[in-house]
Amino acid sequence: MYKIMLIEDDPQLCGLIKENLERYGYNVALPSNFMNIEEEFLTIDPDLVLLDINLPYYDGYYLCRSFRQKSTIPILMISARSQEMDQIMAIELGADDFITKPFTFDMLQSKVKATIRRVYGEYAFKDEKNSCVGPLCLKEKTLSLEYMDTKVELSKNVFKLMKKLMENANSFISREELIEEVWDSVTFVDDNTLTVNMTRIKQTLSEMGLKDLIKSKRGVGYMLQYPAVD
Known part of the structure; x- marks a missing residue:
């Protein structure tokens, strides 16, 4: 049974989320004191965290x-904030996904299920092979x-996107294929989530001295072009 730490200060919503997830067999742990969240995180030792922003x-x-x-456990942030900058900040700080309120419990359960399956189940990394394009290399063991x-250390989602791009270097990959590679389904993923993650990849590469390595074409998708051509 997977343990989920739910950090939400709205008692009514918290109770509904807990009830819904426990119905699907998850063990949902709630913090007892918001002043000691970090200590309780270590004590609870969850498999996944559902984390509200306004606390x-x-x-x-x-x-x-x-x-x-x-820890490297998956973190899903939930918030009524829907601006792109809020999602960018969450992902840059290490969140694996961003769920905007209001949401349906079917949506929440699907996100949790897909994340757990990706991290711990059939889609979890099973090898430690490295992917390289020229001197640029992905290290699967350290997600770097x-x-x-x-x-540079990467989040799991950014790592998977980079891996897909590097394995298909110099070829365009559709947005739909990239979404399916990371989030398993195009049904429950906001298209903006991919844009936010790709923006992060471009910024990371630029900071490493690899500006303009990622190309995008409207209606076609994204491509890692090596060597970069302006």
Whole structure:
């Protein structure tokens, strides 16, 4: 039974989410004190975290960054904030996905199920082979991207997108194929989620000295072009 830590300060919504997820066989743990969330995270030792942004004492962004420094478990952020910048910030701090309120419980359950299947089940990484395009290499064991003397750790979703792009270097990949590669289904994923993740990839590569390595074409998709051509 997978253990989910639900961090939500709305008692009514919290109770409904807990009831719904437990109906599907999950063990849902709630924090007893919002002042000691970080300590309770270590005590509960969950398999997945559902994390609201607007919380007392510490907001979800702070907690997401703190959890990510301690663990690689999946973090799904939930919030009424729907601006692209909110999603970008969540993903940059280590969140695996962003669920916008209001949402249906079917949507929530599907997101949780897909994430657990991806991280722990049939779609989890089963090998430690590295993917390289020229001097740019992905290290599966450490979920990191290396180029020359630079090394950057990636979130699981960004890692999977980079792997797909590198395995198909110099060929365009459709948005739908990329979404299916990472999120398993095109049904429950906001198209903007892919855009946010691709923006993060471009920024990371640029910071590593690899500007304009990712090309995009409207109606076609994305391509990792190596060597980069302006």
